[in-house]
Amino acid sequence: MSGAAATDWGVLEPPPLAHSTALTRLWRAFMTARLMVGLVLLTLQVVAFSLGQPLNVWALTLSSGYLVVALAGRQFLRPDPPIRRLGLNWLLSMGVDLGTVALLHVLQSGSINYTPLFALPVLMGAVVGTLPVGLATAASVAVLLLGDALRVQWDTGADPSNRLLQAALSGTGLFIVALLAHQLARRLAREESLAERSRGTAQMQAQVNELVIETLSEGVLVIDVDGRIHAANPAAAAILGHGLAHAALPMALDSFPAWRPLATLAAQTFAQERSQSEEVPVAQSQGAAREVRVLTRLTPAQAAGGMGLCVMFLHDLRELEARIRTEKLAAMGRMSAAVAHEIRNPLAAITQASALLGEDLHEEGNRRLNDMVRSNAQRLARIVDDVLDMARARQQGEQRPHAGPSLDLDAAVRHMTEEWVGHNARTSVALSLGAHQTVDFDPEHLRRILVNLLDNAARYASAQERSIQVVTRVGSDQRARLHVWSDGAPLDPAVQRHLFEPFFSSESRSSGLGLFICRELCERHGAQIGYARRPLSQDGAEGNLFSIHFAPLAAPLPQ
Structure with a gap:
């Protein structure tokens, strides 16, 4: 046949x-x-x-x-x-x-x-x-x-x-x-x-273009000669704000005063029939204005003298600078790992010398000073070990098993929070401890995570009572949770996307390693850390909430 x-x-x-x-x-x-x-x-x-x-x-x-x-x-x-x-x-x-x-x-x-x-x-x-x-x-x-x-x-x-x-x-x-x-x-x-093949190819190309544009980190606007927006991807809606993501298109680009510089740039592109590039501030409905680098391109129809469209590309300068800074600091991070490796030998020598010196010291004051040197040298050695562990290349999904003892979460959080308040003279931290569980977590690692989260909260929280709250509880999945909440201003969406990345920070004086180390330490113990902008309770005020979900462990402690 x-x-x-x-x-x-x-x-x-x-x-x-x-x-x-x-x-x-x-x-x-x-x-x-x-x-x-x-x-x-x-x-x-x-x-x-x-x-x-x-x-x-x-x-x-x-x-x-x-x-x-x-x-x-x-x-x-x-x-x-x-x-x-x-x-x-x-x-x-x-x-x-x-x-x-x-x-x-x-x-x-x-x-x-x-x-x-x-x-x-x-x-x-x-x-x-x-x-x-x-x-x-x-x-x-x-x-x-x-x-x-x-x-x-x-x-x-x-x-x-x-x-x-x-x-x-x-x-x-x-x-x-x-x-x-x-x-x-x-x-x-x-x-x-x-025609069928051409239509199939065009549909496939349109779907690919739509997917690429939708997932671009840079904003894309499509504007006609009358200054109306015909299309905008999610990144452009996030950069421009003012509800563009939910607006009915087409709409006028100069609908908001904050967008008028963009409308002027689009008009110049059509008038001069060539691409434009400019950095303009774009005011937001909430928060500070964004510095945006704007690039415009004309479609071929306009270049040929017909009625075409202007495609506008929007780059958030802060994200561009953060990306460049991340690349630079990544190289510094590799170098710091090498430096940390070299620090181990002097630290070992200091620890050994302190131990030998302690055998010959009899005055109480000198012994306390020597104990302080030995304690801090050992602490630095642990930090160096952590930096080296995080710098080593690990296979995706691999987790380092923890062999340390379990700890009483509520007691540990109370002690660490009170210690932090004593060092920072902060009296407005409210404690609510209701987990009543042990967790498999290294105490020193938990202290570093909690101190880091409290430092971040204190940097942006107000001076009012209960502006910072530390809560432990058990979730619906019977896993213990630790929440650090503050009433600070909302984080910018661009900051949220890179919150736990290494060497990323919204402040020029910060190294950007704090939250990254918190995430690494949590993953090492099978826990997860996350951020959300929401209240602690249904009737509470909205704020910045960092939550740690601990790995499942044994039975709860007796109350």
């Missing part, structure tokens, strides 16, 4: 006449035309009788039968064009037409000439069939006409030259019509196939 199909494609018909929706529509049009021809044939018989001509019962019956067959064919005949052989589909459509017209031609009465009706099956075979089907249909008509000429000669004995010549001319004309119609059908099929 596959070899026969290949032969049909290779010899009988080239590939462009594969299944086509256009050919299917033409098939339905031909079916409708057959129905109209049936109605006309029946009407002709009735009109001829009303004009006084004798009733031709056979012609009337044949016309009525053809109308019924045409109606049934339109309702139930559903081939898959192109028709490739003279089979059942051809017989029930073109074959019926040939037979009907031929019989009407034989039974013709008066001056009615049915020969032009042969054009319908010939066109149908040439358009919705392969070239052999179309030519075979035209050949069938030529044979019928020649046979009719010979029949007339047999019946009347008249000279058949005129009829034979007319049959030859009609057959030749129908062959030419079949060939031309088939070529037009092939062209239609090729154009439709090309």
Whole structure:
């Protein structure tokens, strides 16, 4: 079967006449035309009788039968064009037409000439069939006409030259019509196939462009010559603010005073017909203004003198500077790991010397000083170990198992918070301890995380009572949680996206390692740390909330 199909494609018909929706529509049009021809044939018989001509019962019956067959064919005949052989589909459509017209031609009465009706099956075979089907249909008509000429000669004995010549001319004309119609059908099929491929490619390209634009970290605006925004990606909505993400587009770019510098830049781009670049401040509905670098580009239609669009690219300068700073500090981080490695040997020497010195010291004051040196040297050694651990390349998803003892979360948090308050003279930290669980966490690591979070909270919180709150509780998943909440101003969305990245900070004097180290220490113990802008309780005020979800552990402590 596959070899026969290949032969049909290779010899009988080239590939462009594969299944086509256009050919299917033409098939339905031909079916409708057959129905109209049936109605006309029946009407002709009735009109001829009303004009006084004798009733031709056979012609009337044949016309009525053809109308019924045409109606049934339109309702139930559903081939898959192109028709490739003279089979059942051809017989029930073109074959019926040939037979009907031929019989009407034989039974013709008066001056009615049915020969032009042969054009319908010939066109149908040439358009919705392969070239052999179309030519075979035209050949069938030529044979019928020649046979009719010979029949007339047999019946009347008249000279058949005129009829034979007319049959030859009609057959030749129908062959030419079949060939031309088939070529037009092939062209239609090729154009439709090309249009389908082009549309599929355009749709795929549009989807890819939309996905790329939607995920770009830089803002993109599409503006027309009248200064209206036709499209904006999420990054542009985040940079411009003022509810652009939920606005109905198109909208005027100068709808808000903060956007007027952008509208002016777009107007200059259209007026000068060349790209523009400028840094402009964009005021926000909340918070400080953003410094934005704006690049404009014209679409090719505008460059060619037509009505085009201006594509505006928006870069948040703070994010650009942070990205550059991150790259620079990443190199410094690698160097600091090497430096930390070199510090280990001097620290070991200091610790050993302190231990030896402690054996010869007898005065209480000197012993306390020596203990302080040894304690801080050991603490620095632990910090160096942590930095080196985080600097080492680890496989994705790998976690370092913790072998240390469990600790009482509530007691540890109370002690560490009170110690922090004592060192910072901060009296407005509110404690609410209700976890009553032990957690598998190194005490020194938990202290570093809590101190870091409290330092950040104190930097931005107000001086009011309960402006900083430390809460422990058990979540719905029975995991202990530690929350550090403050009433500070909301974090900028650009800051939130990079909050736990190394060497990222919204302040120039900060190294940007604090929250990154917190995240690394949490992941080391199977915990997760996150940030959200929300209240601690349903009826509370909104604030900045850092939460730690500890790994599941043993049973809760007795209350």
